[in-house]
Amino acid sequence: MRKLTDFISESFIWSVGITRPKPGQERLAALYITATLAASILAAMTMFLLVLHRL
Incomplete structure (x- = not known):
């Protein structure tokens, strides 16, 4: 897990x-x-699904 967080942080x-x-x-x-x-x-995925559900 540490390598993944380090990679994301560096990126x-x-x-x-x-x-x-x-x-x-x-x-x-x-x-x-x-x-x-x-x-x-x-949060972006939640908003997308909320908007999709409203349509």
Whole structure:
């Protein structure tokens, strides 16, 4: 699981261009970025299904 969160974190840092976390904070930053992205994707899917259901 750690490799996956590290990969997602590195990809996000490189693609979006955010500032790298301080040394020693990489693990927490990776978990935060992964959780934020997962929540955003889940919210978008929920809104899509809600709109689809309303039609």
